[in-house]
Amino acid sequence: MDVDPAPAEIEAPPSRKRRRVEDVKPARAPSKASTRSKTADTPVPATRVAQRLRHTVSTGRALAAQPATRVFALWRQDGHYYAGTVHSLQTGTKYLIKFDDETDDHVDVAMLRRCELQVGDAVIISHGSLRGTVVDISQMESGCVEVEFDDGSDTTRSTHAISDFRIASRAIQSHWKNRTLTADSIVTIIRPKPIRATPSPSGMSLMSATSFKHKKPFAKTGFVVTLTVRNKHPEQMKDSVMLAIKHNGGTVIDDWSSIFPMEGTHSQSNKRWIASQENFKFKPKPEFEGLERVFLLADDYNQKPKFLVALALGIPCLSNEWIRDDYLNKQTSPDWQPVLLPAGFSETLSARVSQLVDLDWGNCKEHLTDIMSNTVASKLFSGKTVLCLGADLVPLPSRGGRKGGPDATQDASRVVPWIMICMGASRVEAVTEVKFASKDLHVYDYVIVKEATDFPEDLQDDVTFVHVPWVKDCLISGRLLTLPSR
16 A cells, blocks of 8 residues: 655754654644634733742732742633633632733633643643643743653654643643642732743744654554444455554554453353443553553444443544545544544434534543543443343353454343443343342342343333333433333
8 A cells, every 4th residue: 555755854943942853743723722812901921931839928019029820720612721820810719810822711710720730741732632741840940841742653852831731621630639729829910011021932933943743643542443234345444444543553442342341240150240330440451551542433323332332431433434534635634523423313312313522532541541430421320220131131251362342243232231331330230030130120220121022021110121222222312211111
């Protein structure tokens, strides 16, 4: 196949404050400034020197002598945190924040963090989607830190102004708990005056000084591929998609169990199986340990296990044209939102329904490593106990060296217990017959059978029986539907 020749090395102008970066460029994405109008009447330039947090004092004169508090503040329109300065107290606990790009917003103190980057912090270049890790903060007093970028094969470092960055909300929630603020620790601008720009490096100057081109746009990105039964050339299409993934630096994952080991506890001669939320964790096989985000690729929506598990976890299910088209044109865009597939067709609603996903999915690795804490995915059975009743619903014991996953027709129903875990159930039990259940049927919140025809003849009024098609329709619809008729 044809492969583009390696791009020529671009010489960066000499700089004492950064190392040269070779051929790494963030894919284009709208900046925060482009998403809103400029309303700041006292702009804070991007070149403003970062200030350390100072405690307030009792007198206005002393307060005015202190620099205003520098923060990372939430910009609600895109869910990321950006650098800025606290301008003034508004109503209650909200402050007017003057962002470094000369825009402003009212932000609650709970959504503010000290503008103090630490080694190991994950950052995103504001003018693109290139993700990196802070490795050196020795120049932070002058408003700069050194960041390492890893495209899967090459590692490069460069120095950037703090105003260059945006921080994912999920990363803030997980790793910035020691940098919160209180009203007593915030210094506001008492008499705001225009501040002359200083010759410190700005985000735009650094970005223009070096031409970034990301060699591998899908580095550290895993893809699970599934195709509909309607596809006339499944093997040809799958090979084409997998080739495109690998060409662009991505990783093909054979099945979700390769990164989320689906292991429960078997007993009663494998006639009973039990699992809980604690059994479902991101624990990849060695070859997938470097992944930081994952997606599902398909030719269309379907009800195969791979697709349903992704829906339940809130993992975006995308059209494989995203990979194939861009690959054929020798250019790849990291923007996946335009190719989001429908969740499916809801028979109850008589409509195709959109997926419920975090539109910032993949901007930090916590989306993957803490996937069961995803607050966007609809956890319809959160806290519920479930019994799956029937021999076809009991997961098989793991077999050493077994390849592939449960996407085959004969194995599809055995993934239902895991789908229930992904949908929030606290405990799921699967048994071949009622006599192997560990509790009386009325104790479970739901008892699931494969089809409506599998409902017991002597239904108990205090037992909530449902069938697998109802569960799937709830998942696709994103809501608990009316219970099926008995």
